[in-house]
Amino acid sequence: MSDCDGGVPGPVLLELRGLGVSFGGVRAVRNVSLSLRSGELVGLIGPNGAGKSTLLNLITGSARPSAGQILWKGRPIAGLSPDRLCHLGIGRTFQNIRLFPSMTVFENVALGMHSKPLYSLAEAFVRGRRARAAEAEVARRTAELLELVGLGGRGSERAGALPYGLQRRLELARAMATGPELLLLDEPAAGMNEEECAGLTGLIRGIHREFGYGIIIIEHHIKVVMELCAESRIYVMNLGEILAAGSPREIQGDRRVVEAYLGEKREAHGRRRRRLARDS
C-alpha cells in the first residue's frame, strides 16, 4: 500500500500484536493486530464504543495493555510513559479538545517543542546564546506551523477563546510541533460541517504529503476517511476487535461492516419505535 503521490512506503513504524486491555471486567480492546509503515495514512472506523480511542490510548501510553505487544520500530514500548512515547515520535490529538485554554495560540504550539530539553535551568537564568538561539528556533517553527494550519497572525490570542474549528486545527499544529513520525488523530473532524470537513481533509492530506508522517485517523465522518485513505486502507473495529481491514471499496462492500453499523442504527431505531409506542 502506498500513499497518494506514489511514494514508496518506508519501514514498519508501528506494530500491534494481539493487543488487548480490560477495564473493570470489560474487554475494551481484544486481540488487535495491525501494522503501519512510515508515511502510510490509514483510517480507523467503527461504531461508538468499539474501542478506537482506547486503542489510541494504549499506543500513547495512557493505558497499559493487559495482553499483546506494541512495537515501535521493532522495539516494545508498552508501559512506557506518555511523555517518553511523545519523545520517541508518537504524537496525537484528542477526541475532546484538550488545549491549554489560558495559554496563547503561540504558547500552545510552542509547548510541543518546549517539552523537549532545549537548555538547562541554569541557562534559563542566564539566557546565554544557546538558550536564545533555541527560543528563536522555537518561535520560527511555531510561526511556520501556525501559518500552515491557517492560524498565522493569531499567535497572541487566547487558545480558549478560539472558535471550535480553529481549536481543532490548533491541536493539530501542537501535535505536529512535537516532531512526530506517527500522528494519531482522534476524530479531528468531530462537530464540523461539510465545508469545514473539506477544509480539514485538504489540510491533512497536505501535511501528510509535506511531512510524510505515518497517520492513523479515527473518524465518524465517513467521507473524510474514504477520501484520505482512498489509496490506502481502513481498519474497522467493533466491540474491541478488528472486524475488517481493506481498501475503502472493500470495506464498503463488506457485509459484516454494514451490519456492525446498521446494528447500531437498528438499535437506535428500535428504541425510538418503542418509545413512540409507549408515549402514544
Place this chain on the structure above:
Amino acid sequence: MILFLQQLVSGISIGAVYSLLAVGYALVYSVYNFTNWAFDAFMVTGAFAAFYAITLFALPFPVAIVLAIVLTVGVSLAVEVGAYRPLRARRAPRLFMMISAMGASMALVNLMNIAFGGAFRKFPQVVAGALVVGGVSISKMDLFAAVFSFAVLGLLWLLLERTRIGLGIRASALDTLTAGLMGVDNNGVALVIFGISGVLSAVAGIFYGAKYAVYPYLGLVTIKAMIASIIGGIGSLPGAVVGSLFLGITETLVSGYISSIYRDLFSFSILVAVLLFFPNGLLGAKTVDKL
C-alpha cells in the same frame, strides 16, 4: 498485654471518630472529585454547638447532639450553596474550588475563634465512668463514641444501599452528568450529600471535643482523616473506614509505647510511606482519565 488491649480500645475509639471524618471526605470526593476543605469548620461548629447547649442552656446530652447536628447541617448547606455550587455550575477548575473551600473554612474557624476565644474547654462529663472487662478499663465515653459512630456509619450505609436517594448518590458518584441526564436531581443530591457531611462532622466534632478539648482549631485533626483516606484509598468509603481504624490504632500504639510527642510525626511518616509503596492506597482503585 493489658496495656496493649487498653491502647487497642483507645485506638479503635479514635479510629471510629476519624472514620466519620474520612467517610465524609470520601463521600464528597467520590461524587465531586473534590476535597471539602471546609469540613474542619463543620466539625468545630458541631463541637461548640453541643458544648454550649450543655453548659449554657443546660440541655441534656441527646438534645445537645441533635441540636449540634441540625446547626452543623445548616452551616454545611450554606457553604455548599454559597461557596461550592456557583463554582460547580461554572465548571471551575478544581484549584478554584479548593481555594473557595479553604476560604470558607478560614472564615468560619476564625470567626469562631473571635467569638469564643481560643481557650481549650473541657467538655462536660456526660457519660461518666468506665467498664472493666478482663482487666482492661474502657471509658464509657470512648465506648459510646465508638458505638455511636459505627451506628451512624451503618445508617449511612443503609441510606446509600437501600434507598432511592442513595441510588441517586451512587449514580452521581459514577458519573454526575449522566446521572443528571437520567433524571437525578443534581442539586438535590448535593444537598443530601452535604447534609450527610454535616451530620458526620457534627458527631465527630462532639466526640473528639469530648475526648480531648473544645477549641476553634480542633478541626486540624481532619488532616488525620485525610491521611486515613489516602491510606485507605481515595474516594473509597470502605477504604476510609479501614484507613481510619488503621491510623487510629497504630497512632495510639506509637503514642503509648514510644512517645505521644511523636504521634503526629508518625502519622505523617505513614503518609509518606503509603504514598511511596501504595499510591492508590490499600483499597483504592486506579482512576482512568477519559481521553
Place this chain on the structure above:
Amino acid sequence: MGYLVTILILGCVNVIAALGLAVLTGYTGLFSMGHAGFMAVGGYAAAILFAHLKLPFALALPGGALVAGLSSFVIGYPAFRGRLRGDYFAIATLGFAEAVRLLLNTTYKYVGGSYGFTGLPQLTSLPVALAATAAALVLAHLFVTSQHGKNCVALGEDETAAEMMGVNLLRTKLAALFVSAFYAGLAGGLYAFFMAYLSPSMFGIGKSSDLLAAVVFGGMQSLVGPALAAFILVALPEALRFLLNWRLVIYGLLFVVIMVFRPQGLLGYKEMNADWLRRMLGRGPGAAGQRDGGGR
C-alpha cells in the same frame, strides 16, 4: 529601626515567599497549604549554618534556602511519583509543615525547641531585603518565561494533555516545588535575621494562609500580581491594626468571593512585562495591524 523600614522589610520577606508560591500554585496549579514549613526549614537552616557552623551570612542565607529546596523532595517525590491528585498533595504539604513545626518544637538541642532560637544578629537590612527581592523577581520571571516555566503552565492547565505532548510530569513538578521551596526558605532566612529570633509558632497555618492569600488575590499565572498583593497584605494589616483578629476571617470570605466573582484576582493571566508595555504603547507584538509570532 524605623517603623516604615520594618514594614518594608517584612513586606519584602512576604513578597519573596509569595513569589515562590506563585510559581507553584499560580503557574503550575499545585495547591500548597504548607509553605510556612519551607520558610521554617530555610530560616532554621540559615540560623544553624550561621550560629553553629560559623558560615558568613552571605553563605548561610542561600544555604538555608537550598536546604529548604532540598527538603521539598521529602514530600514531593512520594507525592508526585504516586500521582497524588491536587487536593491530596495539599494535604501532604500541610502534613509536612506540621511535621516540621512539631520537630522544631520538640528539639531543644541546637534549635531551642519551643523556647525558640535566640541570639541571632539583625543582619537583614533594607538594602539586603530589597536586593534579595529584586533578584527573586527577576529570576522568577526568567524561570516562568523559559521552557521550564512553560512546561509548568501547561501542566497546570491540563496535566494529561501536557504529558502526551512530551512534558515529564514528575520532573516538572519537582522543579516547580524546589523553586518555590527555595524561595520560601530564602524568605524564612531573611525573616530570621530580621527578627533576630526564631520560633516554630511563627510558621503555622496562619502564615501559609497569608501566602496563599497573596497568590489568590494577586492572580494566577502572574508574578507581579502576587508580589503586589503580598506587599499590601503586610502593609495593610499594620495600617489597620485593629482588624488583626479579623484578618483571616476577611481573607476567607474574600477567597470565596473572588473565586465566585473574579477568579483571576488582581492581575491574573495578565503579566506585566516588556511585551505588555510595548503593546500598551502601540508597538511590538500583538499591537493592531501587526503580524506577530510572540506570546506573553
